[in-house]
Amino acid sequence: MTRLGAVAAVLLTSLVSGATAAAPDPVEEIREEALHATRALELVRSLTMEVGPRSAGSDGDRRAVAWAVERLAASGFDRVWTEPVTVPHWVRGQASAEIVAPFPQSLVVTALGGSVGTPEAGLEAEVVRFETVDDLEAAPADAVRGKIVFLDGRMERRRDGSGYGETVPNRGRGPAAGSEKGALAVVIRSVGTGTHRFPHTGGTRFAEGVQRIPAAALAIPDADILAHQLEMGKPVRLRVRLTSRFLADAESANVLAEIQGSERPGEIVLLACHLDSWDLGTGAIDDAAGCATVVEAARIAGRHRPRRTIRVLLAANEEHGLSGARAYAAAHEEEIAGHVLAFEADFGAGAVWAYASAVNPAAEGFLAASQAALAPLGIEYAGTEARGGADLIPLRQALVPLADLAQDGTYYFDYHHTADDTFDKVDPEALAQNVAAHAVLAWIAAHTDDELRPAPPREDG
Amino acid sequence: MTRLGAVAAVLLTSLVSGATAAAPDPVEEIREEALHATRALELVRSLTMEVGPRSAGSDGDRRAVAWAVERLAASGFDRVWTEPVTVPHWVRGQASAEIVAPFPQSLVVTALGGSVGTPEAGLEAEVVRFETVDDLEAAPADAVRGKIVFLDGRMERRRDGSGYGETVPNRGRGPAAGSEKGALAVVIRSVGTGTHRFPHTGGTRFAEGVQRIPAAALAIPDADILAHQLEMGKPVRLRVRLTSRFLADAESANVLAEIQGSERPGEIVLLACHLDSWDLGTGAIDDAAGCATVVEAARIAGRHRPRRTIRVLLAANEEHGLSGARAYAAAHEEEIAGHVLAFEADFGAGAVWAYASAVNPAAEGFLAASQAALAPLGIEYAGTEARGGADLIPLRQALVPLADLAQDGTYYFDYHHTADDTFDKVDPEALAQNVAAHAVLAWIAAHTDDELRPAPPREDG
Numbered sequence: 022m023t024r025l026g027a028v029a030a031v032l033l034t035s036l037v038s039g040a041t042a043a044a045p046d047p048v049e050e051i052r053e054e055a056l057h058a059t060r061a062l063e064l065v066r067s068l069t070m071e072v073g074p075r076s077a078g079s080d081g082d083r084r085a086v087a088w089a090v091e092r093l094a095a096s097g098f099d100r101v102w103t104e105p106v107t108v109p110h111w112v113r114g115q116a117s118a119e120i121v122a123p124f125p126q127s128l129v130v131t132a133l134g135g136s137v138g139t140p141e142a143g144l145e146a147e148v149v150r151f152e153t154v155d156d157l158e159a160a161p162a163d164a165v166r167g168k169i170v171f172l173d174g175r176m177e178r179r180r181d182g183s184g185y186g187e188t189v190p191n192r193g194r195g196p197a198a199g200s201e202k203g204a205l206a207v208v209i210r211s212v213g214t215g216t217h218r219f220p221h222t223g224g225t226r227f228a229e230g231v232q233r234i235p236a237a238a239l240a241i242p243d244a245d246i247l248a249h250q251l252e253m254g255k256p257v258r259l260r261v262r263l264t265s266r267f268l269a270d271a272e273s274a275n276v277l278a279e280i281q282g283s284e285r286p287g288e289i290v291l292l293a294c295h296l297d298s299w300d301l302g303t304g305a306i307d308d309a310a311g312c313a314t315v316v317e318a319a320r321i322a323g324r325h326r327p328r329r330t331i332r333v334l335l336a337a338n339e340e341h342g343l344s345g346a347r348a349y350a351a352a353h354e355e356e357i358a359g360h361v362l363a364f365e366a367d368f369g370a371g372a373v374w375a376y377a378s379a380v381n382p383a384a385e386g387f388l389a390a391s392q393a394a395l396a397p398l399g400i401e402y403a404g405t406e407a408r409g410g411a412d413l414i415p416l417r418q419a420l421v422p423l424a425d426l427a428q429d430g431t432y433y434f435d436y437h438h439t440a441d442d443t444f445d446k447v448d449p450e451a452l453a454q455n456v457a458a459h460a461v462l463a464w465i466a467a468h469t470d471d472e473l474r475p476a477p478p479r480e481d482g
Numbered sequence: 483m484t485r486l487g488a489v490a491a492v493l494l495t496s497l498v499s500g501a502t503a504a505a506p507d508p509v510e511e512i513r514e515e516a517l518h519a520t521r522a523l524e525l526v527r528s529l530t531m532e533v534g535p536r537s538a539g540s541d542g543d544r545r546a547v548a549w550a551v552e553r554l555a556a557s558g559f560d561r562v563w564t565e566p567v568t569v570p571h572w573v574r575g576q577a578s579a580e581i582v583a584p585f586p587q588s589l590v591v592t593a594l595g596g597s598v599g600t601p602e603a604g605l606e607a608e609v610v611r612f613e614t615v616d617d618l619e620a621a622p623a624d625a626v627r628g629k630i631v632f633l634d635g636r637m638e639r640r641r642d643g644s645g646y647g648e649t650v651p652n653r654g655r656g657p658a659a660g661s662e663k664g665a666l667a668v669v670i671r672s673v674g675t676g677t678h679r680f681p682h683t684g685g686t687r688f689a690e691g692v693q694r695i696p697a698a699a700l701a702i703p704d705a706d707i708l709a710h711q712l713e714m715g716k717p718v719r720l721r722v723r724l725t726s727r728f729l730a731d732a733e734s735a736n737v738l739a740e741i742q743g744s745e746r747p748g749e750i751v752l753l754a755c756h757l758d759s760w761d762l763g764t765g766a767i768d769d770a771a772g773c774a775t776v777v778e779a780a781r782i783a784g785r786h787r788p789r790r791t792i793r794v795l796l797a798a799n800e801e802h803g804l805s806g807a808r809a810y811a812a813a814h815e816e817e818i819a820g821h822v823l824a825f826e827a828d829f830g831a832g833a834v835w836a837y838a839s840a841v842n843p844a845a846e847g848f849l850a851a852s853q854a855a856l857a858p859l860g861i862e863y864a865g866t867e868a869r870g871g872a873d874l875i876p877l878r879q880a881l882v883p884l885a886d887l888a889q890d891g892t893y894y895f896d897y898h899h900t901a902d903d904t905f906d907k908v909d910p911e912a913l914a915q916n917v918a919a920h921a922v923l924a925w926i927a928a929h930t931d932d933e934l935r936p937a938p939p940r941e942d943g
Contacts, residue, residue, distance in 0.1 A: 250532070
């Protein structure tokens with residue numbers, strides 16, 4: 022998950038032609054090397070096929086940390102290390118849902134991350150449907166109490182993925198909102214695009230003091246079946262059974278590696294991704310592709326004597342509450358002022374199509390050089406509203422300069438948080454283009470004479 | 483499943499332009515009505531969403547028969563009836579597979595139809611890989627005994643679906659071949675196209691006297707994982723657990739309906755489909771779409787005073803052994819000589835692109851008229867090698883004249899026999915084109931002055 026909605030808001034005129042001459046020397050070499058390298062693809066293959074699912078706290082999580090340390094150690098970094106992160110350990114268990122009446126049928130369903138289980142025998146109740154969590158919140162409690170709420174909002178497919186932000190409140194807030202009105206459980210139409218029969222999981226939140234109730238996502242064809250039966254006008258009864266639960270918190274780790282700057286080692290260009298994945302798929306596009314991208318980008322850029330330090334952060338537990346991001350910010354509090362630019366690859370495996378920045382507006386040389394370096398990759402400049410990925414939220418709050426390399430998200434949400442997030446969904450050419458974009462941006466940020474700090478203040482925090 | 487491989491073998495020059503004038507009167511009206519009707523789509527929606535999965539012997543099977551009788555009775559047929567069919571009742575149960583070593587990972591798997599279960603705790607063994615069942619059959623028994631065989635052949639995507647026929651022997655014969663060499667179990671790369679993470683089920687056969695062993699299909703991304711680990715050269719151990727089993731045979735039914743011919747009621751044009759489906763999906767493209775096509779085609783054609791009888795057969799249990807087809811042939815033995823043409827819709831929901839016939843070569847008027855009627859639908863004539871669908875095998879053996887309306891199968895095998903075979907996969911325009919093609923062909927066959935019998939002898943039986 023990232024926050025890229027703003028990226029597409031305004032596409033400014035590209036400065037490419039006028040700025041080409043300002044691109045520093047090894048940029049073309051870096052870009053070409055990245056476009057022709059296959060190591061990123063091999064990293065994705067290896068992480069997904071030799072480790073596989075790696076949700077926070079699981080065996081796979083531990084194996085992924087060991088895998089990352091080993092791979093980074095073999096990639097020419099000056100330093101590779103881990104930092105401990107305590108993570109929640111939620112287990113999905115099994116899930117089933119069946120329409121009991123009027124027309125019995127089993128539905129494909131999975132628990133939302135953080136859901137409690139149902140009673141052992143499941144629970145059964147009449148279904149009440151709402152389009153959005155706002156509609157649910159506006160409904161009288163009498164209409165909801167004792168029922169199973171069905172949130173039926175449909176996500177729209179768009180390149181910038183902005184349909185996700187519009188629909189995901191059904192998942193994030195919906196179950197808590199149902200609980201507050203006395204619902205027994207909440208099921209949602211999966212927040213995703215396409216119609217393949219996979220439920221899309223993802224985190225749901227209950228504020229302190231709100232009773233946790235079972236919460237699950239229906240695959241989109243199954244939401245269609247439930248909606249069809251509801252449209253027929255007779256009461257629809259659903260039985261849901263979930264065995265999900267929290268175990269004790271577990272130890273995981275952020276994995277870090279860096280190439281030290283030749284002139285200003287205390288100034289850091291940070292490239293982030295997250296190493297964990299949801300458990301249903303093998304986490305290929307979310308986020309093995311992102312990790313492979315930043316590791317390879319840093320490795321390739323790092324071979325050209327960067328003046329500043331280029332660091333990669335493979336964050337623990339992005340999916341289930343950003344523990345790794347918070348742990349990084351806490352562990353590096355004194356160093357945060359030394360971060361000159363941070364960016365994250367966590368939006369699938371589509372090609373980068375837009376570049377946004379949020380740096381000191383006086384850094385004109387950097388802005389021109391970075392745009393010129395990205396333009397040959399088909400990347401437009403999209404303005405100064407960069408927001409960073411989810412794992413950069415604490416750095417964003419600390420006014421670290423940010424960049425977004427916005428990936429094409431047209432098909433990302435067909436696979437996002439499903440069992441179908443597997444290696445074959447990664448397009449080798451798009452991945453190589455990602456590596457190239459991240460590598461040139463990292464090198465230019467590590468080389469520029471400009472001062473990228475401070476980032477402009479952000480009105481929305 | 484149908485047998486259309488031969489359809490594409492030779493595309494003869496279309497006779498369209500010369501034959502247009504021969505098209506009988508109401509053909510254009512029938513075609514236009516069918517192209518604009520939406521009842522077929524509503525039938526698919528209703529069968530998939532209000533009945534759902536309906537594998538032979540299941541509750542869904544019984545509900546599907548009741549549904550079909552009710553819908554046909556409301557569709558203007560002169561007669562609607564059922565005929566009893568005894569069907570095997572196999573239940574899938576649960577399936578799991580995990581690579582135990584060298585790199586542990588759970589794989590997505592399902593039982594093949596007719597598989598026995600494993601011991602309660604599952605079974606674990608080293609994996610031996612072959613590309614094809616032929617390779618397995620050629621291997622020394624020492625290489626197989628006590629192991630789990632992995633048949634790793636990949637199906638090719640083609641419009642005519644011929645990649646299926648090339649790969650499906652791994653599924654049909656592979657488990658028995660493994661058993662004969664002492665394998666503990668056989669897992670196959672799913673016989674299907676695309677890479678969505680659904681295992682493709684389907685029947686497997688054990689000859690009398692061959693010990694049944696557990697047999698399962700891996701989703702394609704999971705076969706990739708297993709193949710990758712095998713390529714790394716260390717022994718790969720797999721644990722498989724299946725709880726599939728046969729229950730006692732059950733009673734199902736063929737559902738039939740007809741519009742009686744105004745002049746030659748004893749001469750029958752038969753349109754077939756199958757009412758059963760595999761249990762994983764809701765059987766939308768296999769074969770609710772086919773049933774909706776033939777029911778609507780017969781209804782629309784039947785409103786134009788056909789001289790011969792137009793009959794639809796919604797066959798029981800195609801998927802698990804063609805019980806319905808055999809029961810129809812047996813129950814109608816004396817009537818078979820009165821069947822002037824039979825054709826089946828059972829190749830998904832893609833548009834018809836080719837028409838083949840296997841009728842008396844002297845029926846030139848019929849051939850010209852049918853080609854002329856189909857040409858405006860974008861359907862080419864593909865020669866005289868029509869084979870009919872699976873449910874027509876007994877009629878084919880009895881030399882009933884046949885036609886094939888070959889549907890575009892480019893994407894059929896992405897969904898075929900998976901959980902992803904749901905209503906949303908049906909394209910309304912393609913379905914309407916199917917209805918139109920079947921309706922005009924049925925009407926012309928019911929009207930022609932030509933004698934369509936006997937079909938030419940078929941060399942391959």
